[in-house]
Amino acid sequence: MRIAALSGHVIANLDEALLRRITSGVGSGASALKRFLEPMLGVSAYRLKLFLEDQEISSISPDSFQVDLQLVVLPYCQDRARELLDAAESGHLFEAQRLLELSQDPNAKCGDSLAPLHSASCMGHADMVRLLVEARADKNQAAIYGTPLLIAAERGRIEVVRYLVEAGAAKDEPKDDGSTPLLCAAAGDHLEVVKFLIEAGADKDLQRGDGATPLLCAAAMDHLEVVQCLVNSGHTQVVQLLLLAGADANKCRMDGSTALMCAAAEGHDEIAQALLLAGADPKWSRKDGKVAQQLAEDHGHLDMVALLNDVSKLKRARCARVELFQAE
DSSP states (O other): OEEEETTSOEEEEOOHHHHHHHHTSSSOSHHHHHHHHHHHHTSOGGGEEEEETTEEOSOOOTTOTTOEEEEEEOOOBOTTHHHHHHHHHHTOHHHHHHHHHTTBOTTOOSTTSOOHHHHHHHHTOHHHHHHHHHTTOOTTOOOTTOOHHHHHHHTTOHHHHHHHHHTTOOTTOOOTTSOOHHHHHHHTTOHHHHHHHHHTTOOTTOOOTTSOOHHHHHHHTTOHHHHHHHHTSOOOOGGGTTTTOSSOTTOOOTTSOOHHHHHHHHTOHHHHHHHHHTTOOTTOOOTTSOOHHHHHHHTTOHHHHHHHHOOHHHHHHHHHHHHHHHHO
16 A cells, blocks of 8 residues: 655555554554554644545555555644533543544644643543543643643642653643642642652652742641651662651741741641651741741640650651661
């Protein structure tokens, strides 16, 4: 089978054996052939049309290896953007596929709104996300609320997050205020998403515009399991062995506030204990000179004051933890 563009340029010559391999799977044969041509041309298979003697073909038999086909690449259509956006948001796969087959651009936005992949990611429609990515939707397209991955992470859509990362989406791409997908997941207490992003190599210490880190956000909002995940997810290099953590427990905001200070001001005792065990410095001072203990006193958190007054017990526990880690 010879496949050529309208210009006569030959795109592919397929022998009988190769054509049988391509068309032997589930589908019409023509769809399988378009998917085979897609990476060669760098365009979505939905934009490809195959013609035999001026008639578009919708199916191909493995015995058709002696015919010559013409290939047309359709330009993207923009006038059904609202319909595709609605289909993506509602999770209507067949409607979305119909619109894509009409060559609707999967990256077209409605004004300043979201693109279809943002909407599908927001709603957690994993099959729709997969369909749009396969149709060459931009996995890192920016919108007012961030990338599709960030939007999914912020809402705890773990299946969508996993697929987008595995499909090559940028793990640390921030939105306008500097928030990363990991920071948004940590602030939202989406533990499963936090764990996955850390294992996938997301940067645990990237700061938002105001200096906040994922750890600081989780500590301020009393998300204990997320804090423990962030401080115990660490590297095993010697220089970081004493911390037993990948996240910097003393990373501060623009005003000098650390995660420990936020926990102290809010009275989150378990959070503070986890941070102290991870190496947080109770003597670290903010730009106004206040330390964690003073913030606890200002807010009347007496148990927190007692905890910060007696960190020697926690230090001994932390040393025992290091020794156990070294023994392992």
